[in-house]
Amino acid sequence: QSALTQPPSASGSPGQSVTISCTGTNSDVGAYDYVSWYQQHPGKAPKFIIYGVNKRPSGVPDRFSGSKSGNTASLTVSGLQAEDEADYYCSSYGGKNIFVFGTGTRVTVL
Amino acid sequence: QVQLVQSGAEVKKPGASVKISCKASGYSFEKYGMNWVRQAPGQSLEWMGWIHPGNGNTYYSEKLQGRVTIASDTSATTVSMEVSSLTFEDTAVYYCARLWGSLYFDSWGQGTLVTVSP
Numbered sequence: 033q034s035a036l037t038q039p040p041s042a043s044g045s046p047g048q049s050v051t052i053s054c055t056g057t058n059s060d061v062g063a064y065d066y067v068s069w070y071q072q073h074p075g076k077a078p079k080f081i082i083y084g085v086n087k088r089p090s091g092v093p094d095r096f097s098g099s100k101s102g103n104t105a106s107l108t109v110s111g112l113q114a115e116d117e118a119d120y121y122c123s124s125y126g127g128k129n130i131f132v133f134g135t136g137t138r139v140t141v142l
Numbered sequence: 143q144v145q146l147v148q149s150g151a152e153v154k155k156p157g158a159s160v161k162i163s164c165k166a167s168g169y170s171f172e173k174y175g176m177n178w179v180r181q182a183p184g185q186s187l188e189w190m191g192w193i194h195p196g197n198g199n200t201y202y203s204e205k206l207q208g209r210v211t212i213a214s215d216t217s218a219t220t221v222s223m224e225v226s227s228l229t230f231e232d233t234a235v236y237y238c239a240r241l242w243g244s245l246y247f248d249s250w251g252q253g254t255l256v257t258v259s260p
Contacts, residue, residue: 033203033204035186035188066245066246068245068246068247070187070247072187077237077250077251077252077253078179078187078237078239078247078250079250080242080246080247080248080249080250083242083243083245083246083248084245084246089248121186121187123187123189123246123247125245128201129192129201130189130201130203130204131177131189131192132189133179133186133187133188133189134186135186136186136187
């Protein structure tokens with residue numbers, strides 16, 4: 033199972049939006065609506081922010097949203113804030129109880 | 143609230159094995175799977191495998207199959223993960239993560255640094 037492909041970096045000014053892509057195959061992202069996203073600040077454990085492509089766990093601001101088209105999922109962070117500066121990882125179910133993560137994207141708030 | 147507390151940092155020599163534990167509390171232990179995910183320095187997350195404590199079934203990544211063993215102790219609400227035949231490439235922070243809805247990693251341990259050094 034190969035890692036899902038994400039851009040290494042993305043950036044935006046406070047208040048702007050940034051969108052991160054996550055490209056897999058028709059065996060993972062394209063096959064299931066079971067994509068999730070995680071936010072990780074330096075030296076910290078990842079935090080669960082999106083599941084089922086576009087659903088937010090309780091307590092996650094609605095500035096975070098997700099979507100999917102074909103083999104590519106996306107995470108959009110709207111109204112960027114300084115605290116959104118972090119690494120973001122997508123994940124997908126790959127069938128047969130197997131999971132795969134993305135390569136990660138560092139978001140910088142300019 | 144859900145809490146996952148992992149064992150402390152380890153330093154091992156190449157060829158050795160390491161065993162890390164993850165103590166769970168705040169939920170019904172047997173009802174949720176537990177995953178292990180690792181992150182080498184400056185690298186991305188890598189899914190390693192998971193166990194369903196309710197039935198003991200385990201699932202491993204193809205890359206690590208044969209070198210990783212995940213086990214659970216329901217009486218102690220603890221999951222352990224052992225990696226054998228360590229190489230320098232196994233140096234990483236290892237996380238346990240609860241599997242919610244059988245599909246998502248909703249709660250994470252604090253991480254355990256494993257350093258493989260001669």
